[in-house]
Amino acid sequence: MRKNKGKTNTIEKEFVFEFKAGENHCVLKVPLQFPFNEHVSDLHGRIMLLHKIPCFVENDLKNRLVSFIERETLVDYDREAEAALQRLTNGEVDINKVTNSWAKAYSETTLEHACPEEPSWDEDFASVYHELIHSPASETLLNLEHSYFVSVSELISERDMELKKLQERQAVEMDKVMQELGKTLCDQDVNTVAAQHFDAQQVLENKWASELKQVTGIQKQEYQEWVMKLHRDLQNPNNSTINEEIKVQPGQLGEAGEAGARLFEEQRQLEESFTIHLGAQLKTMHNLRLMRSDVLDFCKHRRHSSSGVKLRRLQTALSLYSTSLCGLVLLVDNRVNSYSGIKRDFATVSRECTDFHFPRVDEQLDIIQQVVLYARAQHSSKQREQPEMPRNGGSEDKNKIIDRNSSNILPGEFYITRHSNLSEVHIVFHLCVDDNVRSGNITARDPAIMGLRNILKVCCTHDITTITIPLLLVHDMSEEMTIPWCLKRAELVFKCVKGHILHHLNTNTRV
Numbered sequence: 047m048r049k050n051k052g053k054t055n056t057i058e059k060e061f062v063f064e065f066k067a068g069e070n071h072c073v074l075k076v077p078l079q080f081p082f083n084e085h086v087s088d089l090h091g092r093i094m095l096l097h098k099i100p101c102f103v104e105n106d107l108k109n110r111l112v113s114f115i116e117r118e119t120l121v122d123y124d125r126e127a128e129a130a131l132q133r134l135t136n137g138e139v140d141i142n143k144v145t146n147s148w149a150k151a152y153s154e155t156t157l158e159h160a161c162p163e164e165p166s167w168d169e170d171f172a173s174v175y176h177e178l179i180h181s182p183a184s185e186t187l188l189n190l191e192h193s194y195f196v197s198v199s200e201l202i203s204e205r206d207m208e209l210k211k212l213q214e215r216q217a218v219e220m221d222k223v224m225q226e227l228g229k230t231l232c233d234q235d236v237n238t239v240a241a242q243h244f245d246a247q248q249v250l251e252n253k254w255a256s257e258l259k260q261v262t263g264i265q266k267q268e269y270q271e272w273v274m275k276l277h278r279d280l281q282n283p284n285n286s287t288i289n290e291e292i293k294v295q296p297g298q299l300g301e302a303g304e305a306g307a308r309l310f311e312e313q314r315q316l317e318e319s320f321t322i323h324l325g326a327q328l329k330t331m332h333n334l335r336l337m338r339s340d341v342l343d344f345c346k347h348r349r350h351s352s353s354g355v356k357l358r359r360l361q362t363a364l365s366l367y368s369t370s371l372c373g374l375v376l377l378v379d380n381r382v383n384s385y386s387g388i389k390r391d392f393a394t395v396s397r398e399c400t401d402f403h404f405p406r407v408d409e410q411l412d413i414i415q416q417v418v419l420y421a422r423a424q425h426s427s428k429q430r431e432q433p434e435m436p437r438n439g440g441s442e443d444k445n446k447i448i449d450r451n452s453s454n455i456l457p458g459e460f461y462i463t464r465h466s467n468l469s470e471v472h473i474v475f476h477l478c479v480d481d482n483v484r485s486g487n488i489t490a491r492d493p494a495i496m497g498l499r500n501i502l503k504v505c506c507t508h509d510i511t512t513i514t515i516p517l518l519l520v521h522d523m524s525e526e527m528t529i530p531w532c533l534k535r536a537e538l539v540f541k542c543v544k545g546h547i548l549h550h551l552n553t554n555t556r557v
Contacts (some may be wrong), residue, residue: 056080057122061114065103074099074107080122082115099386164538165185172403174277176367183276188360190272194265195399201261202398203255212250262400296346307534313344324547332547341388341521344374344514345468358470364537366403366466373473375501376519380454380478382415382461384408385551388521390529396465403466417455420454457482458493460501473510474503483519486531488538494519500544515539 056079063074074097080087090108093099099107131141165173179187223231223239317337323329347359365371376392382395384407396407404410456463460477468474479494488494496513505513518527518535 059118061111063107063110065100065106066118067100078115078118080118082119082358084481086112088114103471121322127461168403172367175273175403178273178277178280179363179366181280183280184363186276187273187354188363190269190403191399192347194269198258198261198265198400201258205258205443207251208254208468209247212247218244243495245392258397259406262397262406265400266402269400315421324544330547336517341374341376341514341516342391342395343473345392346472347399347469356419358502360469362468362472363466365379371472372509372512372514373501373510374468374471375475375477375498375516375517376515377483377519378476380455380456380480382411382418382455384411389476396467401465401467404464407463407465410463414463418455418461419453426452452511456493458497459499462484462504471514475504477501481517484524484535485509488535490538490542495538498539499546502543503550505551506546515543 058077059080061074061076061078063076065072065074074093076093086108090111094104094346110197130139134141136143165545175187177332180186199383217499220239220243223236227233227236240282245547254281317335317349319338320334320336321441324332362372378389379387384390393407401407455478457478457480460475465472465474479497481494482488483494498519502513515541518532520527520540
């Protein structure tokens with residue numbers, strides 16, 4: 047053992063390994079630098095390659111090498127500790143400085159000595175809202191939210207009307223251009239007019255999107271400030287004006303709601319409810335409701351709502367910060383955005399009412415997109431660090447898909463958005479599915495079924511007690527979905543839900 051020149055903190059030690067190769071007795075000596083900062087597997091691979099070590103001693107060499115490095119590292123630690131204690135005994139180190147640094151490090155890293163975190167604005171608002179929604183002021187809060195919803199709906203109606211007028215005007219203009227095609231105009235002129243129409247629509251849509259974003263932002267700020275002020279005023283028992291406001295305001299808006307209920311009757315839905323008991327020894331009761339409905343009906347608000355809809359909205363508000371959350375499974379494609387299909391329809395519904403508690407759906411999707419990109423980058427870096435191993439064809443195809451579209455998710459994966467502005471839902475699980483769900487040969491190992499199981503697991507661990515699931519794992523029916531197809535698919539989904547519930551019961555029983 048000797049110290050290297052110019053490297054006072056580095057010590058060279060010799061590793062010795064003896065083995066037999068037939069009748070020959072071989073001795074391998076390798077100098078190593080300590081502290082050892084390399085990876086043992088890399089060092090082992092280099093030794094095997096450079097010294098041409100036989101493969102039958104590969105594992106023994108690695109075990110001896112690991113033991114040697116661990117033993118000598120402990121020896122170095124002990125020697126450094128003895129030297130530090132010796133310096134402390136000789137008075138070379140200020141003992142007060144050492145104790146102060148130790149006390150500071152202990153107090154900063156130990157939870158019981160750490161300074162308590164101050165609650166954020168969101169936490170304060172959540173606790174205040176939860177307290178007010180369970181008080182006589184609950185109807186006042188809901189009426190105020192409904193008035194904001196009506197104003198946003200009127201703004202959206204104006205936007206739709208203006209866009210419709212623009213499209214009609216452009217359609218007339220395009221008809222005139224097509225009539226002159228081949229006479230005074232050519233294809234390039236038609237393309238120019240189409241591009242101008244597209245730009246005009248984009249400008250108008252961006253203008254209204256900016257205005258809606260500004261209006262909802264102002265509404266959210268006003269609502270949160272009003273809720274905090276109402277809570278402070280209610281703390282004063284001598285304040286009679288606020289109590290009168292709570293008593294009077296519900297009656298005024300309640301009459302409007304009843305009048306609207308007489309004018310707009312809800313469409314009747316086909317539904318049937320069951321009570322089931324699952325479990326062998328420890329039986330649990332669950333409520334099962336079969337409904338024929340559009341999945342977005344659980345999210346939509348109605349300007350002229352009946353008493354039943356108002357009660358459901360009240361129940362959703364009461365359980366917003368509780369252990370009885372409501373979830374919804376939405377089947378989407380592999381792109382994390384709101385530009386097409388049911389994702390666009392859902393985003394349109396969510397923008398009709400201001401979310402006073404959580405970020406807008408567009409902001410949540412932007413954050414999710416960044417998380418997906420980060421996760422894919424981490425996955426790719428780990429794969430590059432691992433040694434090359436033979437893979438089957440399925441995993442190779444999966445890796446190619448990830449490398450080609452790092453911003454997309456795979457079938458069976460899902461992302462979650464939180465909402466307080468939907469009619470009957472707090473949590474939306476956006477489950478990625480592909481065209482395979484429309485075939486009749488999917489099994490319990492299909493990515494869609496596995497994703498549904500993972501969603502149910504999240505529900506059990508995060509207080510989501512009500513979950514709405516598309517029973518056939520599709521949102522739209524087609525010709526190939528016959529009655530036998532529907533029965534087979536419903537049985538598969540029911541077995542998936544039942545299996546997970548029984549597994550969760552068994553896990554809780556063992557715990």
